[in-house]
Amino acid sequence: MKLLLTITLAMLFAGNLWADLAGDFSTANEFYARGKYAEAATAYHKLLGTGAESPALWFNLANAEFKTGNLGRAIAAYRHAATLAPRDAEIRANLQFVRNQVQGATIRESRWRGWLGTLSLGEWTILTAIAFWLALALLTARQLRPALATRLKTATRLLVALTLGAGSVLAVQAAGHFSARTAVVITPSAQARSGPFDDAQTAFSPHDGAELSVLDRHDQWVQVTDGSGKSGWLPLTSVEVLPGA
Amino acid sequence: MMRFLSKTWLVMIATALLQGVAAAASFTASLDREALTLGEQATLSLKFEGADTQNPPGLPAIPGLQFQYVGPSTSFSFINGQTSSSITYNYLVIPQRDGQFTIPAMRIQVGGQTLTSNPLKLTVTKPGAPSADDVNAGNEVAFLKFVLPKKQVYLGEPIVGTLELYLRDDVQNINGFQLTSSPTDGFSAGKVIEQNNQKRRVQMGQRTYTIIPLALPLTAVRTGPLTLGPFTANLGVILPGQNQGGDPFFRQFFNQGEQRQVSLGTDPFSVEVLPLPAQNRPAGFTGAVGDFTMSFSAGPTNLTVGDPITARVQISGHGALDAVTLAVPDSWQNFKAYPPTSKFEPADQYGFAGTKTFEQILTPQNSDVRELPAYTFAFFNPDDGQYHHLTQPAIPLTLHAAAANPLPATAGNRATPENANPQDILPVKEHLGTLAFAGTPLLAQPGFLALQAVPVLAFLGALVWRKRTDSLANNPRLRRQRAVAQLVATGLNDLDKFAAANRSEEFFALLFRLMQEQLGERLDVPASAITEADVDNRLVRLGASAATLESLRELFQLCNQARYAPVRGTGELNSLAAKLKPALAELQGLKP
Numbered sequence: 001m002k003l004l005l006t007i008t009l010a011m012l013f014a015g016n017l018w019a020d021l022a023g024d025f026s027t028a029n030e031f032y033a034r035g036k037y038a039e040a041a042t043a044y045h046k047l048l049g050t051g052a053e054s055p056a057l058w059f060n061l062a063n064a065e066f067k068t069g070n071l072g073r074a075i076a077a078y079r080h081a082a083t084l085a086p087r088d089a090e091i092r093a094n095l096q097f098v099r100n101q102v103q104g105a106t107i108r109e110s111r112w113r114g115w116l117g118t119l120s121l122g123e124w125t126i127l128t129a130i131a132f133w134l135a136l137a138l139l140t141a142r143q144l145r146p147a148l149a150t151r152l153k154t155a156t157r158l159l160v161a162l163t164l165g166a167g168s169v170l171a172v173q174a175a176g177h178f179s180a181r182t183a184v185v186i187t188p189s190a191q192a193r194s195g196p197f198d199d200a201q202t203a204f205s206p207h208d209g210a211e212l213s214v215l216d217r218h219d220q221w222v223q224v225t226d227g228s229g230k231s232g233w234l235p236l237t238s239v240e241v242l243p244g245a
Numbered sequence: 246m247m248r249f250l251s252k253t254w255l256v257m258i259a260t261a262l263l264q265g266v267a268a269a270a271s272f273t274a275s276l277d278r279e280a281l282t283l284g285e286q287a288t289l290s291l292k293f294e295g296a297d298t299q300n301p302p303g304l305p306a307i308p309g310l311q312f313q314y315v316g317p318s319t320s321f322s323f324i325n326g327q328t329s330s331s332i333t334y335n336y337l338v339i340p341q342r343d344g345q346f347t348i349p350a351m352r353i354q355v356g357g358q359t360l361t362s363n364p365l366k367l368t369v370t371k372p373g374a375p376s377a378d379d380v381n382a383g384n385e386v387a388f389l390k391f392v393l394p395k396k397q398v399y400l401g402e403p404i405v406g407t408l409e410l411y412l413r414d415d416v417q418n419i420n421g422f423q424l425t426s427s428p429t430d431g432f433s434a435g436k437v438i439e440q441n442n443q444k445r446r447v448q449m450g451q452r453t454y455t456i457i458p459l460a461l462p463l464t465a466v467r468t469g470p471l472t473l474g475p476f477t478a479n480l481g482v483i484l485p486g487q488n489q490g491g492d493p494f495f496r497q498f499f500n501q502g503e504q505r506q507v508s509l510g511t512d513p514f515s516v517e518v519l520p521l522p523a524q525n526r527p528a529g530f531t532g533a534v535g536d537f538t539m540s541f542s543a544g545p546t547n548l549t550v551g552d553p554i555t556a557r558v559q560i561s562g563h564g565a566l567d568a569v570t571l572a573v574p575d576s577w578q579n580f581k582a583y584p585p586t587s588k589f590e591p592a593d594q595y596g597f598a599g600t601k602t603f604e605q606i607l608t609p610q611n612s613d614v615r616e617l618p619a620y621t622f623a624f625f626n627p628d629d630g631q632y633h634h635l636t637q638p639a640i641p642l643t644l645h646a647a648a649a650n651p652l653p654a655t656a657g658n659r660a661t662p663e664n665a666n667p668q669d670i671l672p673v674k675e676h677l678g679t680l681a682f683a684g685t686p687l688l689a690q691p692g693f694l695a696l697q698a699v700p701v702l703a704f705l706g707a708l709v710w711r712k713r714t715d716s717l718a719n720n721p722r723l724r725r726q727r728a729v730a731q732l733v734a735t736g737l738n739d740l741d742k743f744a745a746a747n748r749s750e751e752f753f754a755l756l757f758r759l760m761q762e763q764l765g766e767r768l769d770v771p772a773s774a775i776t777e778a779d780v781d782n783r784l785v786r787l788g789a790s791a792a793t794l795e796s797l798r799e800l801f802q803l804c805n806q807a808r809y810a811p812v813r814g815t816g817e818l819n820s821l822a823a824k825l826k827p828a829l830a831e832l833q834g835l836k837p
Contacts, residue, residue: 018680025677030583032673033553033606053683056674063673084681094670125688129697136700143707174688 021052029060037067055085059094066098071209072186074098076240079184083243086120102209105226107182121173128166135159176243181214183224183239190239192232196221203232214241270296272353272360276338280368282508283477287338287367288315289348294331296355301334310346310367313337340369374475374512381450386413386482389509391474397517398465401534402627403565403597408437408459408476408511413452417502421481427461431471431518435462438594462595464565465518473514480507527623527634531572535564535597539622541637546617548609549645552672554580556605558637560622563598566591569624571603576618580607581675608675609644616641722769722837729766733759733829740825744818752818753807756825760800763832777801787835796828 028043044061062077078095085091099106109117119127138156142149188208193200196218204226206212212224215231222239225231270293277288289312291302304312315335322329340346348365375385390409398404412419424437440458447454463473483502521534543556560569566589573582583606591599607617616639623634687693717724736759743752758772765772768783780797803821807813 018677021680022677029673029675030606033583033608034586051682052680054678054680056676056678060673063670066670090671090674097670122687125686125693129693132697133700136704140700140704140707143704143711146711170688174686177686178689 021047021050025057025060028064032060032064032067037064040064041068041070053080053084055081055088055091057081058084059088059091062094062098066094070186071098071102072184072240075102075209075211076184076186076242079182079242082117083120086117086123098209099211102207104205104207104210105228105230106206106210107213107225107227108211113176116169116173121170121177124166124170124173128163128170131159131163131166135163178243181222182242183212183214183222183234184242185210185212185234185238186240187238190234192224192230192234194232196223196233198235200233204230206234212239270294270355270358270360272296272351272355272362274348274351274362274365276348276365276367279366280370281340282370282510283340283343286340286506289336289338289365290333291336291351291362292331292333293353293355293360294329296332296358296360298332298353298355302351302353304336305349305351307346307348309340309342309344309369310348311339311341313339338367340367343369343371345369371510374510380411383413383450383452385411386416386484386505387411387419387480387507387509389476389478389511391476391511391514393463393473393514393516396515397519399519399534399625399627399630400465400468400521401532401565401568401625403462403464403535403563403595405595405597406461406463406473406514408461408478410457410459410478410480410509411447411449411454412457412482413454415484416455416482417485418483419480420483422478423480424476424478426475426477428475429461429463429473431465431467431469432473433464433466435595437461460595462597464568468518468520470515470517473516474511475513476511478509480509481505482507521625522630522632525632527621527632529572529574529621529634530623530625530632531570533560533564533569533622533624534627535562535566535569535624536626536628537562537564537569537622537624537635539635539637541620543607543617543640546640547643549672552608554607554609554617554642556603556607556617556620558603558605558620558622559600560603561600563593564624565597566599566601567596569601571605573605574618574620577607579610579614580617581610582607608672609642610675612644614642614644722766725766729762730833732762733833736762737822737826737829740822741819744815744822747813747815747818749807749813749818752813752821753804756800756821757804759825759829760797760804763829764797767832767835767837769837777805787837789835790831793828793831796824800825800828 024043024047028040028047031037031040031043041061041064044057044064047057048061058077058081062074062081065077066074075095075098078091078098081088081091082095116124135156138152138159142152142156185206185208189205190208191205192203194203195201206224206226210226212226212234214222215225216223218233220236221233222236222241223231223233224239273292273294275290275292277290281287289304301314301317313336315337317332317334319332320330346367346369348367350364351362353360353362374390375388379385380388388411390411392407392409393404395404408424410422427434427437438460440460443458445456447456465471481504483504486503521532538561540559540561541557543554545552545554548554558571560566571585571587585603585605587601587603589596589599589601593599619639620637621634622636623632625632717727736755740752740755740759743749743755761772761775764775764779764784767787768775768779770779777798780794780801784794784797800821
């Protein structure tokens with residue numbers, strides 16, 4: 001009974017929370033529609049500050065940031081949106097559009113990475129888990145009913161292969177997510193220095209919106225490299241570090 | 246020189262005062278007016294002649310009258326060698342209500358003698374419009390009239406009432422006009438606006454009056470018979486002074502005139518507020534009352550689903566524009582409408598005419614939208630008492646589906662000539678979508694990882710089970726061992742039951758069978774072939790204890806005897822069962 005009450009209250013709370021967030025989202029959209037992009041961006045940020053996120057929320061924030069002239073912040077937000085909804089054509093279209101506005105060297109996603117990115121990390125995880133469970137279910141069934149072994153042979157092999165394949169991709173994606181990092185420059189006049197110090201010599205000057213690979217991290221600095229092989233240290237205030245390469 | 250003159254003057258005053266004390270003292274009370282209307286003030290003067298008073302005397306409390314001390318004034322006269330002096334204490338008398346008041350005689354002790362004043366009467370009347378006779382006779386210095394162009398107005402209809410301030414031709418100047426009461430129940434009243442450019446003069450009786458109109462914007466907010474007023478006001482007027490003798494040339498420069506405070510009032514004005522007719526009321530009517538025109542524009546008309554369209558509606562004319570709202574018609578259901586903004590540009594000083602501009606942001610919800618449907622604005626015109634509507638025809642739209650917009654030239658997406666060069670980003674999404682809470686990816690959540698152990702454990706369980714099953718299937722002796730163990734377990738229970746029921750025949754039959762089955766399994770021979778002789782011959786080799794062998798031997802013998810004399814007591818059967826159990830247990834532990 002207590003559990004039922006708890007579940008009911010939790011559902012009510014979730015329902016109210018969603019309604020509140022949807023109302024604030026609509027208000028932010030209204031700001032955007034009226035051309036008040038900075039206010040809209042602030043409102044979207046406030047929503048994200050609640051801990052809730054959705055592809056639409058990140059997408060709209062990105063739009064507002066772009067309209068405000070913040071290419072880097074827009075790209076970072078689009079990438080967040082793409083992480084949650086990797087097959088959303090509108091997100092990809094706007095991300096590409098904004099990327100086209102960025103000047104200077106920047107790293108680009110490889111083709112095979114792009115293919116792997118068709119599914120999000122969570123989706124790869126679920127796909128692998130489903131294949132894993134089904135494969136083991138068939139293997140278990142074969143132990144319990146040896147007579148089925150012949151009939152389940154092909155399916156079992158396919159599922160084991162699928163598990164291994166999906167698991168491999170998942171491993172690659174997970175490695176990219178948990179170890180590799182991308183830094184998006186979010187200030188118009190960032191200067192990458194040869195060392196993690198304010199008075200270090202300037203190595204190169206990435207433009208706002210440039211996407212850089214993170215090589216190392218030291219206190220409030222990240223060592224980055226651009227697509228042309230230049231590397232340097234940028235303060236964390238100049239970049240937004242995202243998971244994934 | 247000035248100091249010398251001042252000292253001389255003070256000496257003269259002091260001398261006069263001293264002589265005045267010696268003269269007979271008097272105390273006189275007087276009012277400058279015996280009648281006044283509520284809102285006006287009178288001056289009470291307490292004059293002491295030939296008496297030396299240092300402080301203003303206290304006044305009796307009179308309900309309905311309020312006294313406010315103004316200050317003293319002194320006078321000094323020297324006539325025919327006789328000097329006299331007086332001091333007058335002045336008070337403002339402010340009536341709080343209408344009625345007849347009496348200021349009683351006051352007794353004041355001054356210099357050892359008691360002085361008594363005369364009682365005074367004061368009449369306070371309610372304000373109101375003066376009578377026509379008074380006006381025509383020119384008795385009224387100033388008066389107020391309220392004028393409304395109509396006696397019947399519609400609910401929500403704006404109308405401008407006028408307070409006309411009449412000033413007699415001898416009024417030199419006015420100041421301090423202040424409305425003290427303006428009852429407008431049932432109406433929303435605006436600010437009173439003086440209309441100096443509409444001053445005019447009229448002849449009333451033998452006098453000429455100047456009319457100063459004061460506009461009062463009103464909007465009826467309640468239906469039924471209503472009353473406006475009586476409006477009351479206070480006004481300071483400056484009239485020519487009483488002593489205006491002498492040369493008129495000098496008089497115009499030096500005579501400042503006499504200031505008088507007058508109280509003004511109007512008669513109440515009855516007006517009937519009619520409800521808006523229910524008949525023929527248009528569906529989209531939102532309460533706009535007046536006479537209006539409309540202009541409508543919307544853009545852009547070539548856009549993508551989700552792009553905003555700004556619809557601009559301008560309502561111009563005269564009426565209660567402040568209350569005009571923009572209603573989103575039902576035909577716009579394919580558009581998401583944000584709350585409109587509005588801007589009002591008044592064309593008159595009352596806010597009853599001008600242009601109200603609404604901006605409505607609309608976003609098409611799907612690509613099937615082909616037009617912005619017609620917009621109709623309905624209003625009620627109180628001049629002809631009818632509803633009217635203004636319609637803006639539908640505006641064609643060219644909409645592109647969002648998905649058909651430029652997709653990036655990424656893997657699996659080739660740009661088409663149509664969308665190769667997008668001009669702008671795609672618009673924001675209207676719906677929040679499925680919410681998630683940012684946190685650790687599923688892959689790294691301990692609960693999820695622990696869950697993956699379930700199929701593994703299930704598989705391992707099945708594997709073990711399969712191995713044991715196969716092992717059993719390939720080992721008949723093991724299979725027999727398990728079957729006998731099962732048989733013995735259930736048999737021993739049955740044995741107890743037979744003993745309890747004293748069913749000796751079944752008891753011994755079962756006892757014999759259990760021993761045969763267990764010994765046969767251990768000795769790997771058919772159970773039916775087991776006899777008492779096998780206990781000695783073969784069981785000894787397996788290492789059975791002597792006690793067990795003895796028990797088994799005894800039990801076999803008893804079983805044989807029971808075939809001929811089966812009847813035994815329950816206690817004896819129980820002891821036999823107790824003997825069998827440890828023996829069988831030991832047998833099961835022997836290695837064959």
